Amino acid sequence: SAQKLAALCPANSSKPGEYGEAARHPQTGEMHLPDDVLALASTASEAATSAKLGDTPAQGINRSIGPLDQNRADGGEQALSSNQGVAIGDNQNSLKAGIRGPALLEDFLLREKITHFDHERIPERVVHARGSAAHGFFEAYDDLSDITIAAPFRQTGKVTPVFVRFSTVAGERGSADTARDVRGFAVKFYTDDGIWDLVGNNMPVFFIQDAIKFPNLVHALKPEPHHAMPQASSAHDNYWDFVSLMPESTHMLLWQMSDRAIPRSYRTMQGFGVHTFRLINRVGDAVFCKFHWNPLAGTHALVWDEAAKLMGADPDFHRRDLWEAIEQGAYPQWELGLQIFTEAQAEAFDFDVLDATKLIPEELVPVRTVGRMTLHRNPDNFFAETEQVAFCTAHVIPGIDFSNDPLLQGRIHSYVDTQISRLGGANFHEIPINRPVNPLHNNQRDGMHRQTIHRGRVNYEPNSLGGGCPHQAGYLGYASFPAAVDGEKLRAKPLKFAEHYGQARMFYLSQTGAEQRHIIDAFRFELSKVQTPAVRQRVLANLANVSTGLAAAIAEGLGMVMPPPAPVSGLTVVPEYAPSPALSLTARPGVTGILARKVAIIVGAGVAASAVRLAYARLRAEGALPRLVATRLGRSTGKDGEFLDAEISFEAGPAVYFDAVILPDGLQFDARDREQRLAEFLRDQYRHCKPIYAWGSARDLLHALALATTAQPPLYPDDVILAEAEQFDAGLAAFMALLASPRSYARED
Ligand code: HDD
Numbered sequence: 001s002a003q004k005l006a007a008l009c010p011a012n013s014s015k016p017g018e019y020g021e022a023a024r025h026p027q028t029g030e031m032h033l034p035d036d037v038l039a040l041a042s043t044a045s046e047a048a049t050s051a052k053l054g055d056t057p058a059q060g061i062n063r064s065i066g067p068l069d070q071n072r073a074d075g076g077e078q079a080l081s082s083n084q085g086v087a088i089g090d091n092q093n094s095l096k097a098g099i100r101g102p103a104l105l106e107d108f109l110l111r112e113k114i115t116h117f118d119h120e121r122i123p124e125r126v127v128h129a130r131g132s133a134a135h136g137f138f139e140a141y142d143d144l145s146d147i148t149i150a151a152p153f154r155q156t157g158k159v160t161p162v163f164v165r166f167s168t169v170a171g172e173r174g175s176a177d178t179a180r181d182v183r184g185f186a187v188k189f190y191t192d193d194g195i196w197d198l199v200g201n202n203m204p205v206f207f208i209q210d211a212i213k214f215p216n217l218v219h220a221l222k223p224e225p226h227h228a229m230p231q232a233s234s235a236h237d238n239y240w241d242f243v244s245l246m247p248e249s250t251h252m253l254l255w256q257m258s259d260r261a262i263p264r265s266y267r268t269m270q271g272f273g274v275h276t277f278r279l280i281n282r283v284g285d286a287v288f289c290k291f292h293w294n295p296l297a298g299t300h301a302l303v304w305d306e307a308a309k310l311m312g313a314d315p316d317f318h319r320r321d322l323w324e325a326i327e328q329g330a331y332p333q334w335e336l337g338l339q340i341f342t343e344a345q346a347e348a349f350d351f352d353v354l355d356a357t358k359l360i361p362e363e364l365v366p367v368r369t370v371g372r373m374t375l376h377r378n379p380d381n382f383f384a385e386t387e388q389v390a391f392c393t394a395h396v397i398p399g400i401d402f403s404n405d406p407l408l409q410g411r412i413h414s415y416v417d418t419q420i421s422r423l424g425g426a427n428f429h430e431i432p433i434n435r436p437v438n439p440l441h442n443n444q445r446d447g448m449h450r451q452t453i454h455r456g457r458v459n460y461e462p463n464s465l466g467g468g469c470p471h472q473a474g475y476l477g478y479a480s481f482p483a484a485v486d487g488e489k490l491r492a493k494p495l496k497f498a499e500h501y502g503q504a505r506m507f508y509l510s511q512t513g514a515e516q517r518h519i520i521d522a523f524r525f526e527l528s529k530v531q532t533p534a535v536r537q538r539v540l541a542n543l544a545n546v547s548t549g550l551a552a553a554i555a556e557g558l559g560m561v562m563p564p565p566a567p568v569s570g571l572t573v574v575p576e577y578a579p580s581p582a583l584s585l586t587a588r589p590g591v592t593g594i595l596a597r598k599v600a601i602i603v604g605a606g607v608a609a610s611a612v613r614l615a616y617a618r619l620r621a622e623g624a625l626p627r628l629v630a631t632r633l634g635r636s637t638g639k640d641g642e643f644l645d646a647e648i649s650f651e652a653g654p655a656v657y658f659d660a661v662i663l664p665d666g667l668q669f670d671a672r673d674r675e676q677r678l679a680e681f682l683r684d685q686y687r688h689c690k691p692i693y694a695w696g697s698a699r700d701l702l703h704a705l706a707l708a709t710t711a712q713p714p715l716y717p718d719d720v721i722l723a724e725a726e727q728f729d730a731g732l733a734a735f736m737a738l739l740a741s742p743r744s745y746a747r748e749d
Helices: 002-008 035-041 044-053 063-069 108-118 211-221 237-244 247-256 304-313 317-327 343-348 382-387 406-422 502-509 513-528 533-544 548-558 609-621 677-687 696-704 725-740
Strands: 131-140 159-168 183-191 194-201 277-280 286-295 333-341 368-377 400-402 598-602 625-630 634-637 643-646 660-663 692-695 720-723
Touching (some): 131 317, 159 368, 211 237, 237 533, 247 533, 286 343, 317 368, 400 406, 513 533, 598 609, 598 677, 609 643, 625 643, 660 725, 692 696, 692 725, 696 725, 720 725
Parallel strands (some): 598 660, 660 692, 692 720
Antiparallel strands (some): 131 368, 159 183, 183 194, 277 400
């Protein structure tokens, strides 16, 4: 029955059942959007777009998983078999000569199984090895065909399937998610005109200006070669040695030391294409473009102490968060923004748009929002999809072209090349997750692991024996923009590339006080791990050109005397940019309220159980994820005689798992909590600047720990809400409003 099926399926209705009868009929790739996505789509300002979406026949069809169907397998109610389809009668005992005798060479079942196991691993990505991914779709708000013929923007409401992989850069495949690091933000669009990969990061600038430096950057960043330490961290001598000798990295270092490097969730970070790209329209006109992804859940970060604790408490924190949000139907969403500008405009900027260490302030070129991406389906299999997906900057489609950014130019080569060794040959495009959803025909043949069975005798072009097919697509094919090129062949860079400090300073001055403080703390932490004083000095000397206040504060934390500023290239003057408010994380509070926010409600004997249930229900109704946390699992009786069943204990659910905490009336320290985990829980919630709500007698707990001020509503200067028992409702409403807003760092002052 439908009910039985629903019970077997996870909460996310876009996911097929995995067990029993439901698993035997995997859903087809023609996946229609679940109602809840459509409901999400009709939120406030986007109502008009959603109405338009309703008109398109393509609506809600995620064809990216269509090609995966034929490869998806479920073993439910099936017998074991070998790779050759031979049924296996005994999977526990190898074939032996006599019951206590040696194993026989002829045991082909043993040998097949062990051989396959021996070769289960493939090389991990040389960077971005640690990642998590999901399926989804992109919907265009407008018809952009006056600007580009790129398929996803061709028509209002156009839906294009996507597969998105988020990652850290430095750590190995099994490293912790919350390391301080740049995050990868790679989007594969399965367009009508082929695959388009937008392989970006969560920061809009990069460390270096030319791809030829990339191997050095990565060698310096990765664990040092003699002892393979540290893991997933830039806090070591080699890294800071390299970047201190590379002043062009200064701007990126400010981003890397900022809260951006410890996002709260993949769902709450921006993405950027970084480079300048070109968009080309039907008549061949081109404009320059930068790509921005803005999360509808707002931009939120962890604090460092929390990130560090999470590395131990849950190394999969971001992976789990993404997975759970999608399973629960709280689909992560981003809007795509374009900064569009002409070549003539670009020439007037005092930085070079081909220099990936520079961004274009939004005040200079506004961001036009052109569509929205929703991730609504977790992969079926991590290896087959998330591990084998191959993103390549060379994958562009008609309407999108490169600029001459020397970093991008090198990337065009690197990604295809790396897949050849990582995925075992030139046929990686045939791996199901990498296949385009439109048909492809060419004369490329053979090679390792070829899947396609080409028919016919003709494997060349031009031909007459095959009727001239497959033939050139002519004007319908990909056309590079005919940009004029002249000059000498040389190894050099443009003059504007020589200026390294102006935008770094703009970024620093655009941060709030708390954000600036976090940057200083991060530099202090990283540099205190650097053993070589000369390296620390060089970093400080570079930073002195950004802000003497910043450099001096770091020096003070390291117990160092400020060195003189590093010499600045005589070829340039450091421009003074006005602060750009859009560069602060506080600029994007988000529109999805408390969706998928995790709230701990601490329970135990004698609490106001009915009110707890009410709070639980209200939070659930708004899309938050409350959990009842206690010293021990199991049932406790409230002061009103109602029962509550604790879902998780303090050991298994430490404070860092949650975005906020509620302390119900009647709660007391539990004598069985000998390690004082509740106190530790509350101190961490406080230290990490998360909302705390206590009503009735539970306020005493906070007073006992000196965590509550005496401020009265409506002023809660440090996000600790205290309410009388009878004001539970008003307190809860104030708490939920805080939960929807960015953290307030007032407690750090
Ligand atoms: Fe890169 C992976 C992003 C510069 C060479 N890069 C990789 C991934 C992301 C980025 C998100 C992971 C893709 C995935 O999830 O599979 N990389 C960037 C950005 C850059 C950048 C935003 C600068 C703007 N990268 C860059 C340069 C080079 C590379 C300059 C080489 C010249 N990147 C690679 C690579 C990787 C990679 C070695 C490793 C695994 C892979 O490609 O598939 O080819």
